Amino acid sequence: MKYLAGRLAALLAVLAVIGLLPRLTRTDPALTILRARYAERPPTPETLDAIRADTGLDGGPLHILGGWLGGLLHGDLGTSWVSGQPVAPDAIAALGVSLTLMGASLAVALLLAAALAAGTLRRGATRRIVTTRAGVGAAVLAAFPEFLIAAVLAAVVAVRLDWLPALGWGTPGQTVLPALAMGIPAGALLGRLLDDALPAAFAEPWARAATAGGLPATRIARHALRRTLPGLLPQLGLIVVGLTGGAVAVETLYAIPGLGGTALAAALAQDLPVLQACVLMLLLLGIAAGLAARLASRTLLGPALHDGALPALLPPALPARRLLTAAAVVLAALFAAVTVTGLLRDPLQIDAAARLAGPSTAHPFGTDSLGRDILARLGHGAARTVLTAVAVSAATLLLGLALGAVRAGALTETANALPAILTGLVVAGVAGPGPWSAAAAVTAVAWAPIAAHTSALYAQERAAPHIAAARALGAGRAHLLRRHVLPGVLPPVVRHAVLRVPAIALALASLGFLGLGAAPPSPEWGRMLSENLPYAERAPWAVLAPAAALAVLGATAVLAAAAVRGAGHRGARGRKGAA
Secondary structure (H helix, E strand, O other): OHHHHHHHHHHHHHHHHHHOHHHHOOOOHHHHHHHHHOOOOOOOHHHHHHHHHHHOOOOOHHHHHHHHHHHHHOOOOOEOOOOOOEHHHHHHHHHHHHHHHHHHHHHHHHHHHHHHHHHHHHHHHOOOOOOOOOHHHHHHHHHOOHHHHHHHHHHHHHHHOOOOOOOOOOOHHHHHHHHHHHHHHHHHHHHHHHHHHHHHHHOOHHHHHHHHOOOOHHHHHHHHHHHHHHHHHHHHHHHHHHHHHHHHHHHHHOOOOOHHHHHHHHHHHOOHHHHHHHHHHHHHHHHHHHHHHHHHHHHHHOOHHHHOOOOOOOOOOOOOHHHHHHHHHHHHHHHHHHHHHHHOOOOOOOOHHHOOOOOOOOOOOOEOOOOOEHHHHHHHHHHHHHHHHHHHHHHHHHHHHHHHHOOOHHHHHHHHOOOHHHHHHHHHHHHOOOHHHHHHHHHHHHHHHHHHHHHHHHHHHHOOHHHHHHHHOOOOHHHHHHHHHHHHHHHHHHHHHHHOHHHHHHHHHHHHHOOOOOOOOOOOHHHHHHHHHHHOOOOHHHHHHHHHHHHHHHHHHHHHHHHHHHHHHHHHHHHHHHO
16 A cells, blocks of 8 residues: 555655656747747737637646646646647557557567577577576667667668658567567567576476476477566566657657657747647556556466465576676777867868768768768767766765665666657757756656665665674664765665666657757757758768767766676675575
């Protein structure tokens, strides 16, 4: 009951923020409506007051929130500020499109996950090998944002090869590329998780007894899958939540009339009733996916959920730490070299005679549609993105430490289930697009993993024997916190925050790609990708250069994190063996 009460309170808080968007916006809603519907009328106080009275915006926050919630109970999602038409019909139609796209993307994800884990499943069932096969490659692929894969697929498959249509919706061919763009990272993550869990399942006594008893390999494999599914279903729920965020970028790129593209257009136009409806539906989709995954997990566990009969699966051994470290160092050195070289060039200099010029000695990565040097823009964009990501990481570290210490579990889970793009739409609807809005949107949700890590370590340290001994000797709360708790909590949490810097940079780039970040002519990687995508057929280097930079950044983060995990796992195994 306490669990449900906390989650319900967090959900109501999010709903209140969505309902109060018209009051939170930095612009006058009446002025927005006047410009959209009655551009010929002067913005006199009488005219603005009449618009506020007609739309119900003349009351206080409670009046506006109550009116919006009351409309929801009657199926009324409001009236568009731009078109003056009811929001519900278009939002429901967009919901159907998004559900279809998410269903196709989930099918791609499940197929890819099955393919990645097939080798381990086959070998484990026949007892020939019980090690993971997907490896770091799947983790690297899972780290690529949907908008990056979507842009590369559009540039290569649709534009260069002309195999599939790049825009539109309504035919099976128009579903393939968007479903691949959203399904590949989700499937890579799910496949890596499944591939990691299977060896531990095959190593349990029941699997050995089944093999010794001559049970068919297919039945052993089926039971191993059932054994691992309860631990994977919550992750599957989070993956579906991630699809709701990825749908915004993918639907926008491929001109798909779904909730994501509709929400982005509404945020940029300050059409808050449409944005409210789209964000609410995307949020409910994510919540429904999480609840369905939790219920399915409890059903699969059965009696073991209550009697504790099911042992925890042990983590598998990771690839050699030296190899991972070497790969991370090489990619980091490449990233640093490109950044330094680009910083020595002017990112805003326009050479009209060299528009869309190919790579050369003068322009090693070519030029964009305005004749600006791509290498220079990559370097300056890297410096800007990394500095912003470091600042956001510092803010999330402080928030995570504070909220993790007070165990804000419900708030943490709610924030963890909100994609950064979704919060970016809300922040853009309130404050408008810009670099500060993008940073605030990422900060609003990126603290959740840090808080969860802090909470777990804090509880672990408070239960340690040395705390009880120090308390028995008369140590006060301040001394216990400063001398005993913080030394065990701060170092791993700070390392966690540092490893999340590239992921935060990718989230900022995704918002820049959607036009919710820095404004032109700022050399921001996401914006570079969106600006040059229309010229992908004539100048593919203009798209592939920022795409490769984002890919290197994501791969470096994954390899560095895997190297750190490998060191931690070996240390834990060594301590266990010594004990």
